[in-house]
Each structure stands twice: as structure tokens, then as C-alpha cells.
Amino acid sequence: MTDAGGTTEAGSQRGAGSNVVGVSADTEPLHWPMAAVSAAETNPLRDPQDRRLPRIAGPCGLVIFGVTGDLARKKLMPAVYDLANRGLLPPGFALVGFARRDWAHEDFERVVHDAVKEYARTPFREEVWKQLSEGFRFVPGELDDDPSFERLRATIDDLDRERGTNGNHVFYLSVPPKLFPVTVRQLKKHGLAEQSEDHWRRVVVEKPFGHDLASARELNAIVSEVFSPEQVFRIDHYLGKETVQNILALRFANQLFEPVWNSNYVDHLQITMAEDVGIGGRAGYYDGIGAARDVIQNHLLQLVALTAMEEPVSFDAQSLRLEKQKVLAAIQLPRRLDLHTAHGQYSEGWAGGIKVRGYLQEEGIPPDSRTETYAAVKLDIDNRRWAGVPIYLRTGKRLARRVTEVAVVFKKAPHLPFASTATEELGNNTLVMRIQPDEGITLRFGSKVPGSQMEIRDVTMDFAYGGAFTESSPEAYERLILDVLLGDSPLFPQHEEVELSWRILDPIVNYWAEHTKPEQYPAGTWGPASADEMLARDGRAWRRP
The missing domain is CATH 3.30.360.10 (Dihydrodipicolinate Reductase; domain 2)
Structure with a gap:
């Protein structure tokens, strides 16, 4: 697949660490050398010398709030698998689900498996699934519950050590808009929104962003208290x-x-x-x-x-x-x-x-x-x-x-x-x-x-x-x-x-x-x-x- 920037989206992986394997849906696994550089520096769209290489994510994890909803089941979890199947995620990628369910990690893995089987675009490959599912974790809890966010922080710290996510995490707010404020404030309260030169944190906000101009400005003020503009990604899936x-x-x-x-x-x-x-x-x-x-x-x-x-x-x-x-x-x-x-x-x-x-x-x-x-x-x-x-x-x-x-x-x-x-x-x-x-x-x-x-x-x-x-x-x-x-x-x-x-x-x-x-x-x-x-x-x- 060739994207608008002229890069070929084939199976490979480049990020921080040693050589890794990426799996394409249509080709045998490819090996690419990895360098300890940032995600921006590994983006071929910004490097004319690398235009023939795929755009690969570096070491990172994704946390989905509201992971039991239809959006997560039908779109987000299958998309994560499809990216992995195309060799566009790092081998240590981590996926964390957060929701009001009394699930163990194995229960969450089964939910993701069923969603992938039903809705994924690319063929199911056991070797891809095995590597991806090793990074699955589930945190039960409420969005306004401090102990729940302490468990989330401990889980992320464990993944940084075990999977090499290096402190790089995305928080995806797949929850109703009325729950955005409490969620971002909890992320700030428990130190999960902080980034530095060594790691980044980002937040994804689904539409609708407010219900009128006044509420959009109010919501933006709340999000801006916690995240800087470059950390905030407002999703319009049509784009x-x-x-x-x-x-x-x-x-x-x-x-x-x-x-x-x-x-x-x-x-x-x-x-x-x-x-x-x-x-x-x-x-x-x-x-x-x-x-x-x-x-x-x-x-x-x-x-x-x-x-x-x-x-x-x-x-x-x-x-x-x-x-x-x-x-x-x-x-x-x-x-x-x-x-x-x-x-x-x-x-x-x-x-x-x-x-x-x-x-x-x-x-x-x-x-x-x-x-x-x-x-x-x-x-x-x-x-x-x-x-x-x-x-x-x-x-x-x-x-x-x-x-x-x-x-x-x-x-x-x-x-x-x-x-x-x-x-x-x-x-x-x-x-x-x-x-x-x-x-x-x-x-x-x-x-x-x-x-x-x-x-x-x-x-x-x-x-x-x-x-x-x-x-x-x-x-x-x-x-x-x-x-x-x-x-x-x-x-x-x-x-x-x-x-x-x-x-x-x-x-x-x-x-x-x-x-x-x-x-x-x-x-x-x-x-x-x-x-x-x-x-x-x-x-x-x-x-x-």
C-alpha cells in the first residue's frame, strides 16, 4: 500500500532497541534495523531519505477508556490488530483496557480476540496475535475512582519495564463527552499526563467536542489545563x-x-x-x-x-x-x-x-x-x-x-x-x-x-x-x-x-x-x-x- 507521502506500507518495524520483525498481511516478515530515535524522526514523511520505508510506530502503548463500547469493539481493537498485522506496530506494543468490568487480563484478551475475528480487515495470523496479545492488560475501575487510576499507573509502569514502552502512552477517550472532564483531570491528578524529553503522553478525544460553541470552549479549557495542544488529538474519522x-x-x-x-x-x-x-x-x-x-x-x-x-x-x-x-x-x-x-x-x-x-x-x-x-x-x-x-x-x-x-x-x-x-x-x-x-x-x-x-x-x-x-x-x-x-x-x-x-x-x-x-x-x-x-x-x- 502506498500512502499520500509516497511511502510503502509493507510489513516492517523500526524503533528503539534491536532488530525486530514486522508482519505484512501480504508478504513474508521483513527485518529492519532499529535506532533510538523519536517517533517524529522515524516518520518517513518527514525524512526524504526514507520515503520508501513504511511509517512505523516506535515503542508505545495505547490505553482505551470505555473499552467495552461498540466503538472499541468494532473499530479500535480491530484497527490495532490490523496495524500489527501490517507490521506497523512495535513488537512490544501494549494495549490496556479500562472499564467497569470485573475482568482479568485473560478475559480482556478473549474480548479483543472475538472483536478481531469479527471485524478485522486483514487475515487472522496466529503468530501476530500471539506477539500482540502478550501486551494486553485490563484495569477494572470507575473514572472518578482514585484507586482505579493508581492501578492504571502501576500497570503502565509495569509495561514500561516488561514491554519496553518507554513511558510513551496514548489515552483514548472512548467514553461519552460528559465524562471527558473527569477523565482528563484524573489523568493529571495521578501523573499520567506528564511528558518529558524522554517520553510522551497523548490524548485522543472522540466527537462530539461539545454541543455548542460555549460548551466546546469550556471543554477545551478543561483539556488545556492538563494537556498541551500538541498532545491533544481530536478524532474525526472521516478525515x-x-x-x-x-x-x-x-x-x-x-x-x-x-x-x-x-x-x-x-x-x-x-x-x-x-x-x-x-x-x-x-x-x-x-x-x-x-x-x-x-x-x-x-x-x-x-x-x-x-x-x-x-x-x-x-x-x-x-x-x-x-x-x-x-x-x-x-x-x-x-x-x-x-x-x-x-x-x-x-x-x-x-x-x-x-x-x-x-x-x-x-x-x-x-x-x-x-x-x-x-x-x-x-x-x-x-x-x-x-x-x-x-x-x-x-x-x-x-x-x-x-x-x-x-x-x-x-x-x-x-x-x-x-x-x-x-x-x-x-x-x-x-x-x-x-x-x-x-x-x-x-x-x-x-x-x-x-x-x-x-x-x-x-x-x-x-x-x-x-x-x-x-x-x-x-x-x-x-x-x-x-x-x-x-x-x-x-x-x-x-x-x-x-x-x-x-x-x-x-x-x-x-x-x-x-x-x-x-x-x-x-x-x-x-x-x-x-x-x-x-x-x-x-x-x-x-x-x-
């Missing part, structure tokens, strides 16, 4: 997707697109994240949060920033953040929120040929809930490149199909030297970057229909990741966890981006709470009628993916 990162490659590695990537040629942007499922068992989390806070504030606004940003001077973390922040700071809301936003709740309908219940009938949802399961907004970017180009965002549950895409819709040609009947149905040229599930890029343009007459019809040219590359793409959490272990932070939003996103969203959700109720839309459709009307007022229509 770890290969297809999201490919937006930057498409724009800045090709001369073809960038000259027309502006208001002179672009009519509007549409960004969609549609889900065909309901809330499932997430009623306790979802109700009161809603589609706008859950998706638009983070995923979709990050996609806007990547699509609309200027070319950075380099692809290091600071340069990327600077350009994304400029876009977010330039975003303006429409004056009429009643006309240029829409929100709804799914009602009973048909999904996949099955009759499904509405949101208000879901288990755990109050019958008078005003939480939206669909949200659509129109935004403008007040800068030279995008002035006059509207950006339409939409997300929803129980829609017609599952799809996430960024569509750049170009203006129509100013003059067509054809008979009116030849191009009556001709639409706008459109470049569509498909994030999931059919990852790839589609370009729509007009072409002559075979025959004796000049008849022009829209056609599509399609690029599919699965057909173009033999390498399988790593899961987003694989890339992001490895980046955290390396201290490589381009894909992690800092608090400035988070606060700018809340500045955009807060007026919208506040307006909805004070003035409107979500409109009902049947499950299995493309959302409420008000969302279609929002675009129709501008003479446009939503794409049907």
Missing part, C-alpha cells in the same frame, strides 16, 4: 478515509482541475451524507443531538474546508489547518434561515423492502421529541475564489440509500452552437467525489449520441478505487491511530476549527429550536419537501446519487 484525503490529491496534484475550481466556472457545491438506517440503539445519544450537530458540525464542514481551501504551502499539520480555518472563518449564513435551511424527522415508511417505524416510535425516543434526523443548509463563502457560489449541505437518516459525496456542479456553457432540440436535456458538467460506499470519482459531461444527427446527451466517466488499485484501503481508524502513535497531526482538527464550526451551526439549531418543528418525511425517501424547496428557490435541485 482518515482515503477518499477524503484524495480530495487534496485531485485538486493539487492535477493541473486539470484547479484552474476551474472557482466562481468563474463553478455554479454550486453539494455535499451529501445520507444513511439508509435509523438510529438503531443510539437513542440515548442521538435524541437531543440531532443530525446537524452529529454530522454537519464536523464531517460536512470539514469536507467543505478541504474542497474550498487554498493550496497550502506544505502538507504539514499547521499549513493544512491554517487553510481550513480560513475557509471556515469566511463562511456566512444566509439572511433568511427560514428559507435556506430545512430539518425533518423520518416517519414510518419502507426501507429495503421492509416496513420500518418512524423516529418518534423508536425505543427510547420521547413522543414529543423535536430532534431532527435530517438537516440541510445553504452556506456562502465570503472570499474571492467562492463569492457567489452557494454551498448546499444535507445529511439524514432513513433516506433512500447510503451515500456520502462531494459534487462540484459547473456552470453551463455560455453558448451552445447546436440546435435547441439537440441539447434540450443537457445538464451541468459535474465532478462527483464519492466518499462511500462506492469510492471513486465521476465526471459528467455532454457527448454526441451515435447516429446521423447532432444529438448531445449527458454521459459519465467513472473512476473506481476498487478497479484502479490492487491495494486494499486501510480503515480510517487504522490511519488515525497510527498517526496518533507517530505524533503526526495533519488529519486532526484543533480547537480553532471546532469553535469556528460551532460558530456556523449554533445560529441554525437555535433558530430551529425557537421557531420551527422538524417536518415529517417518510422513511426511504430523500427527505422533507422543504429541503427540495430550498434549492428550487435558487433554480436548482438536489442530485439523486
Whole structure:
């Protein structure tokens, strides 16, 4: 697998100590010499001489708080195994689970084993599992319990001696946001957040980071009391997707697109994240949060920033953040929120040929809930490149199909030297970057229909990741966890981006709470009628993916 920096992700290991073996999912074990250097110095993306070598984590451990939850079971633990299977973790890597369970280390090992067997992307290899599982430990306890954190500190000290983790540890907060403050304060109280020239400590915070601008600032102040900015990694798993990162490659590695990537040629942007499922068992989390806070504030606004940003001077973390922040700071809301936003709740309908219940009938949802399961907004970017180009965002549950895409819709040609009947149905040229599930890029343009007459019809040219590359793409959490272990932070939003996103969203959700109720839309459709009307007022229509 070759990543964006040109490095080959094959099985090897380089870190501190003696020679070690890394195992690739597709190759025999490889041996690499190890040097006593920091993770930053072993990152080939920062060393032109090492571009052919894989990005390998140095000696370190990962502590997962809330290790019994779905995120840890379905994503984090399988990602750790997949990294080990690809030879990207050190042989002494340690994984510590922390949760309210009366488990021994062997019980935790069995839980990880079952999760890996069910959800891992790469094949199960006994020799990889044996080496990895020797570093598993479990600490039972409560987040507000001092003895529990004393046991955690003793466990980490033991791992430093037994596994050679050298004091380098990541604390992954896979817990509800309301538990972030108590967790980080306990880490500080028990000396677990301190780092020095000899070792590092990092913390990973899952979304949502606050529920509005005020709470995001409050939470950031709490985290900043304990960790410095370079120690904090805010996870937006969408930024770890290969297809999201490919937006930057498409724009800045090709001369073809960038000259027309502006208001002179672009009519509007549409960004969609549609889900065909309901809330499932997430009623306790979802109700009161809603589609706008859950998706638009983070995923979709990050996609806007990547699509609309200027070319950075380099692809290091600071340069990327600077350009994304400029876009977010330039975003303006429409004056009429009643006309240029829409929100709804799914009602009973048909999904996949099955009759499904509405949101208000879901288990755990109050019958008078005003939480939206669909949200659509129109935004403008007040800068030279995008002035006059509207950006339409939409997300929803129980829609017609599952799809996430960024569509750049170009203006129509100013003059067509054809008979009116030849191009009556001709639409706008459109470049569509498909994030999931059919990852790839589609370009729509007009072409002559075979025959004796000049008849022009829209056609599509399609690029599919699965057909173009033999390498399988790593899961987003694989890339992001490895980046955290390396201290490589381009894909992690800092608090400035988070606060700018809340500045955009807060007026919208506040307006909805004070003035409107979500409109009902049947499950299995493309959302409420008000969302279609929002675009129709501008003479446009939503794409049907």
C-alpha cells in the first residue's frame, strides 16, 4: 500500500532497541534495523531519505477508556490488530483496557480476540496475535475512582519495564463527552499526563467536542489545563478515509482541475451524507443531538474546508489547518434561515423492502421529541475564489440509500452552437467525489449520441478505487491511530476549527429550536419537501446519487 507521502506500507518495524520483525498481511516478515530515535524522526514523511520505508510506530502503548463500547469493539481493537498485522506496530506494543468490568487480563484478551475475528480487515495470523496479545492488560475501575487510576499507573509502569514502552502512552477517550472532564483531570491528578524529553503522553478525544460553541470552549479549557495542544488529538474519522484525503490529491496534484475550481466556472457545491438506517440503539445519544450537530458540525464542514481551501504551502499539520480555518472563518449564513435551511424527522415508511417505524416510535425516543434526523443548509463563502457560489449541505437518516459525496456542479456553457432540440436535456458538467460506499470519482459531461444527427446527451466517466488499485484501503481508524502513535497531526482538527464550526451551526439549531418543528418525511425517501424547496428557490435541485 502506498500512502499520500509516497511511502510503502509493507510489513516492517523500526524503533528503539534491536532488530525486530514486522508482519505484512501480504508478504513474508521483513527485518529492519532499529535506532533510538523519536517517533517524529522515524516518520518517513518527514525524512526524504526514507520515503520508501513504511511509517512505523516506535515503542508505545495505547490505553482505551470505555473499552467495552461498540466503538472499541468494532473499530479500535480491530484497527490495532490490523496495524500489527501490517507490521506497523512495535513488537512490544501494549494495549490496556479500562472499564467497569470485573475482568482479568485473560478475559480482556478473549474480548479483543472475538472483536478481531469479527471485524478485522486483514487475515487472522496466529503468530501476530500471539506477539500482540502478550501486551494486553485490563484495569477494572470507575473514572472518578482514585484507586482505579493508581492501578492504571502501576500497570503502565509495569509495561514500561516488561514491554519496553518507554513511558510513551496514548489515552483514548472512548467514553461519552460528559465524562471527558473527569477523565482528563484524573489523568493529571495521578501523573499520567506528564511528558518529558524522554517520553510522551497523548490524548485522543472522540466527537462530539461539545454541543455548542460555549460548551466546546469550556471543554477545551478543561483539556488545556492538563494537556498541551500538541498532545491533544481530536478524532474525526472521516478525515482518515482515503477518499477524503484524495480530495487534496485531485485538486493539487492535477493541473486539470484547479484552474476551474472557482466562481468563474463553478455554479454550486453539494455535499451529501445520507444513511439508509435509523438510529438503531443510539437513542440515548442521538435524541437531543440531532443530525446537524452529529454530522454537519464536523464531517460536512470539514469536507467543505478541504474542497474550498487554498493550496497550502506544505502538507504539514499547521499549513493544512491554517487553510481550513480560513475557509471556515469566511463562511456566512444566509439572511433568511427560514428559507435556506430545512430539518425533518423520518416517519414510518419502507426501507429495503421492509416496513420500518418512524423516529418518534423508536425505543427510547420521547413522543414529543423535536430532534431532527435530517438537516440541510445553504452556506456562502465570503472570499474571492467562492463569492457567489452557494454551498448546499444535507445529511439524514432513513433516506433512500447510503451515500456520502462531494459534487462540484459547473456552470453551463455560455453558448451552445447546436440546435435547441439537440441539447434540450443537457445538464451541468459535474465532478462527483464519492466518499462511500462506492469510492471513486465521476465526471459528467455532454457527448454526441451515435447516429446521423447532432444529438448531445449527458454521459459519465467513472473512476473506481476498487478497479484502479490492487491495494486494499486501510480503515480510517487504522490511519488515525497510527498517526496518533507517530505524533503526526495533519488529519486532526484543533480547537480553532471546532469553535469556528460551532460558530456556523449554533445560529441554525437555535433558530430551529425557537421557531420551527422538524417536518415529517417518510422513511426511504430523500427527505422533507422543504429541503427540495430550498434549492428550487435558487433554480436548482438536489442530485439523486
